[in-house]
Amino acid sequence: MPTRATPLAELENPSEFIARHIGITPDDEARMLAAVGSFSRQELVAGIVPRSIARSTPMQLPPAVSEAAALAELRAIAEQNRVFKSFIGQGYHGTLTPGVILRNILENPAWYTAYTPYQAEISQGRMEALVNFQTMVTDLTGMAIANASMLDEATAAAEAMTLAKRSVRSKSNRFLVAADCHPQTIEVVRTRAEPMGIAVVVGDIAALLQDGDCFGVLAQYPATDGTVHDLRALVATAHAKDAAFCVAADLLALTLLTPPGEWDADIVVGTTQRFGMPMGNGGPHAAYMACRDAFKRSLPGRLVGVSIDAEGQPAYRLALQTREQHIRREKATSNICTAQVLPAVIASMYAVYHGPDGLRRIAERTARLSAILARGLAQMGLEITSATGFDTLTVRTGDATNAILDRAQRGHANLRAIAEGCLSVALDETTTREDVVSLWTWFAGDAAAVPAFAAFEDADTRIPAALRRSSVFMEHPVFNTHRSETSMLRYIRALSDKDLALDRSMIPLGSCTMKLNATSEMIPITWPGFAHIHPFAPRDQLQGYATLERQLCDWLSQATGYAGISLQPNAGSQGEYAGLLAIRAWHKARGDAQRDVCLIPSSAHGTNPASAQMVGLRVVVTACDAQGNVDMADLAAKCEQHADKLACVMITYPSTHGVFETQVKDLCALVHRHGGRVYVDGANMNALVGVAAPGEFGGDVSHLNLHKTFCIPHGGGGPGVGPVCVVEDLVPYLPGHDTAGLDHGGVGAVSAAPLGNAAVLPISWMYCRMMGADGLTQATETAILSANYISARLKDHFPTLYASANGHVAHECILDLRGIAKTSGVTAEDVAKRLIDYGFHAPTLSFPVAGTLMVEPTESETLDELDRFIDAMMAIRAEIAQIENGTWPQDDNPLKHAPHTAARLLQPEWTRPYPRELGAFALPALRRAKYWPPVARIDNVYGDRNLFCSCVPVVDYAQA
Structure with a gap:
């Protein structure tokens, strides 16, 4: 009798990825269950997760598909994005990632699966790369000290404002911001300032400084329209008022411009995006912050320093205020507990790869092309608004503005409408001679009117002579040694060999969830359809990202039980911050602005009280019992004591102590009865997905850590994504983004880009798509x-x-x-x-x-x-x-x-x-x-x- 062929359906296994993601086999599971004394995985979980909060219905997610099918589906989404040549600028530029860095760092699990270097002895490689980053920043800015990266330029500027506030003698409450800073930076600074009671005044700095006192000033160098201002006199005026002068500076421009440290600036911030990191629809990119030596012990974020080991040899370690928010809690000056380590490593290696001469050459070529473009436009009769500039110029175009924009878009390029009747054009290292000729053609509207490129090849840069850099930078041997690819490759390998990452062994960190970052999840992040998109490109070019955002938010809503989600926060700390802003705005809209008390158990993550302080809430600590649970009697007493002022309670669930507290529904009901909202920290969502949903058992707001539960790698301490999730009546108070044309209910932008660290969202999309509801639930169990x-x-x-x-x-x-x-x-x-x-x-x-x-x-x-x-x-x-x-x-x-x-x-x-x-x-x-x-x-x-x-x-x- 012939043998029956195996049915085709049995040979097609769309859920094969689940078995590859989950390391435990059925036989393993049986042994483990015997060790813990349970009959089945489901029985074990049923005895751990309180029945009062257990999900009654499964998550409604698409069925799991194979890796190949998921990649094909995501590629179709990526192709919905239209990748145009970007001349928008505004802090985001085209860049060329050296292949040796792309393959051996960005796409290398030895780098992207590493954890934050709290255990210094096994983190020497990535910390050396971060010291290179800090050195690069201090050399280019001319400042005394720099940290190991910030989340983005806009949030770095907001941190500079608060650093200035606590570091100067001025008692003023005014912070002056130049009107020609990048608009997204102004917006984030305003969001950060309002709950702290800081008055942000935007305008002409020279005039504002004559108008009264201030504690700080922020200027852009070069300005968002490309102008290079001479800020030296303004610095002296600010210092005479005991105020700090902050500068948002372009690092590539600083290879040619006099650095702010040489004209006595106090704090310098910016982004290193154009040092080899694709635009990625806004992130992730490593911002930087540098300051004068006197401010170093208040510097937010992480700082890598040099010490010695037990054998007297030099060694790197995190220095000073490491995890300040966990130590100082509500007295912390910042809630940042992540950085952008992987992008910072890439930026530092870009500097190692090119060296000072290479960076100067890239900058000089970009500036020369910009000057050639300006000369040609002037010959065509167009007015350039400023005689100075580095890579960006602004042109008065009047009634022809829309026609020029249309011609450029038909040529698959984007310009920036910077003001009525004006267009801005930003060049970068990817700009070619042909691009300049195309720009002339779009502005002229007639190819016959375009001048010959050769006529302007001798054009000098538009950098003012008084501000041309004369000082040397990046003289350390590390920036002047690795010129061949062989040498560069071996240097990168030597550093990674010093480190212990997930590619070598288990990293059993509690509360940090160092899970598999599958290769198939990582592949799409460098696809051009995701990587080479400007965050402020026209929306009709971002339809793929819109689809990705909508689907991922739908799936995360199913996992959490919440009605609305914003993916804008680019770290868990930022998600916390955005969630508390939503609660605060909701109370304010109801006429309850006096509700400013935030109850936080003593066991909470340190970011909780730090975030509460940043949104202007008063932290009241509640007790925990001997088992580590929230003391319900003490919580009830505090709710009663602060009934008319209670804004919210912040809890972590399962608790920070690793236990499912059985009274969580009672806790939520108690707080709601007293008019407060419940913030459930999503740090431990890895124990909830598929078995319980905070939005169903009483939570009003949660943030998630996509770099934990949903498989975005830690990257040595960043990037991260911290979506904020809310119930229905809080949806209007999710963060908006005026710069991107996104409305909001009183909560402005919390990140520079409307979709935050958008380029790594495909990782979590792939994870959810390949796991499905059953796979995600099995992972939790x-x-x-x-x-x-x-x-x-x-x-x-x-x-x-x-x-x-x-x-x-x-x-x-x-x-x-x-x-x-x-x-x-x-x-x-x-x-x-x-x-x-x-x-x-x-x-x-x-x-x-x-x-x-x-x-x-x-x-x-x-x-x-x-x-x-x-x-x-x-x-x-x-x-x-x-x-x-x-x-x-x-x-x-x-x-x-x-x-x-x-x-x-x-x-x-x-x-x-x-x-x-x-x-x-x-x-x-x-x-x-x-x-x-x-x-x-x-x-x-x-x-x-x-x-x-x-x-x-x-x-x-x-x-x-």
Whole structure:
């Protein structure tokens, strides 16, 4: 009898990706369930997630499709975008990403799957790249110190305003902004200023400075219309009023222009987008902030500094105010806890690749083409509004404006209508001679009237002689060495080899969700249809992005239970901020502007109180009980005490302690009865998707971290996306964007671009499309199972601090090491450093409870990897026992000396009480595959006392 052929439907497996994303097989699952004492995954989850909040209906998402099908569908969406040549400028320019950087950084998981460098010893490569970034910025701006990147130019300008406010002697409440700053920057500054009670005055700076006092000034250099203003006299006037002078400066222009630091500016901000990062419909791009030395201890964001390790060798580490918002909470000066590390690395490598001479050549060519364009337009009888400029010029076009715009668009190009009867044209490194001739043709309307290009080839730049740069920059060898691609390739590889990222091993960080960033999800971000789009291009050219936004918002609404979503916030902290602005605007619209109290449990993420402070809310802390849950009695008392002023409560769910609190619906109802709204921090959404929805169980607002739950990579500490999600009556108060023509109900732009970090949204779209409702739910359930498996396997070695009544945790568990510290002197940090010897990034250290490690395995890890981590932790516990029984001294043992470098282990003299082999190969498997840390344990105190944040020669900081 012939064998029956397998049905075709069984050979077509559209959900194959689910099994590739989720690391646990059915056989693995059975073993894990036995370890945790559950019959099935569903039974386990049912016993953990309170039945009162469990979803009654599944998410309505399209069925999962294969990787190939999803890519084909997304490519069709990308092709709905129309990629025109952009001459819009306005802070976004065409750029050429060197292939060696594109392939080996932007598309390389060794770089994009890395985590924020809080564990410095395993982050030396990306931190060296960030020190290069900081050095590049300080050299080009002429300032004393720069941070490791900001979210975008507009939010950097807003941070400059608040930095100025807290750093100068002036008691004025006025912040002056030049009218010729980029309009999106003015808009974001206004959004940020209003809840803080800062009066933003926009106009002519010279006139405004004569009109009264201020605490700060912001000017654009060059201005948005291309003019290069001489701001030196204005700086002196501002300083006479005890005010800070802030400058938004174009870094490429600063290769030719006198840098602001040389004319005594106080703070300089801007974007590094044109240093190799595609426009991407607005992001992600690394902004920068540099300031004078006196302001360095108030500088927001991250700062990479140089210290020494335990062997006296130089080493990099995060310096000064690292995670300030978690330490200072409502007294924090900024809520930023992410940066744009991956784009910053690309910008720094662009500078390494080109060097100072190459950057100057690119700038000189761009400026020369702009001057040639201006000469030709003038010969054609058109008026250029300014005699000065770098890459941008503005032309008076009068009644011909629309006709010129139309001719350009028919030529697949976009110009900028900057004012009535005026068009602006911005050139960049992608501009060609043919582009200049095309521009002349569009302005003339008659090809016969176009002058010959050769007639103007000797045109000098339009940079004023008094402002031409004479100082050198980027003299450090790193910017003057790697000229061949071989050398560049090896430098990039050498740095990545120093680091431990997700491509090497599990990164078990609690609250940070380091899950798989699948290659198929990453592929579309460099497609031209997504990468080469200007955020302020005409909307009819952005239909693909409109489709992507609509579909992704629909799917996220299904996951969260909310009615409306904005994808504009370009970090989780910005999503928090936007959500609180929505609550504040809603109260204000109802005549309840007096409602300004925000209740926050003591266990909350530090960004919560920092965000509340930024929107003008008063933080009142509520207690937690012994199990880490919100103390409902204390919450009720605080609601009653502040009933007429209660604006909202902010909670994290599942809690920061990794537990599903059973009274969350009661909590929401209690706050609602007192007229407040409920903000549910979406940091732990990885434990909710498919099993519970905050918009259904009582939440009014949440932000999501797409760089966590929805698979956008961490990139070494950014980029991120922090969508804000709201219930129906708060939808009108989602952030708008006047510059992009998007209406709003009183909440202006929170990011420079209307769709924020738009270019990485395809990653989350692909994840949702390939997983479908069933796959997303399975991912959540598997994450919960994996966390409980680790907790159960380690309970006799490191007890879990918080658990539900049945002993289970959510998607993460907090391992309690406080007792060990008393018996052995070993701290949680010692265990974290010893894990490096075992080839692991440490779990989250001492958060939310000092002396603990918070572990989150995610659904993407295999059982083999989970067991490898468990074996390492058990082996470390056995080492601690050796200290407890007196075999090793408390100050001389493998944990206190961890991590062990190869250089130290190979030294002829070895005097420690344990064998070298134990430092190197604590488990047999390490002999087959070993990560060698490039530096020993780093001295943080030394680094803060001897602060170096740029590429300083070794001899200089060795003598500090």
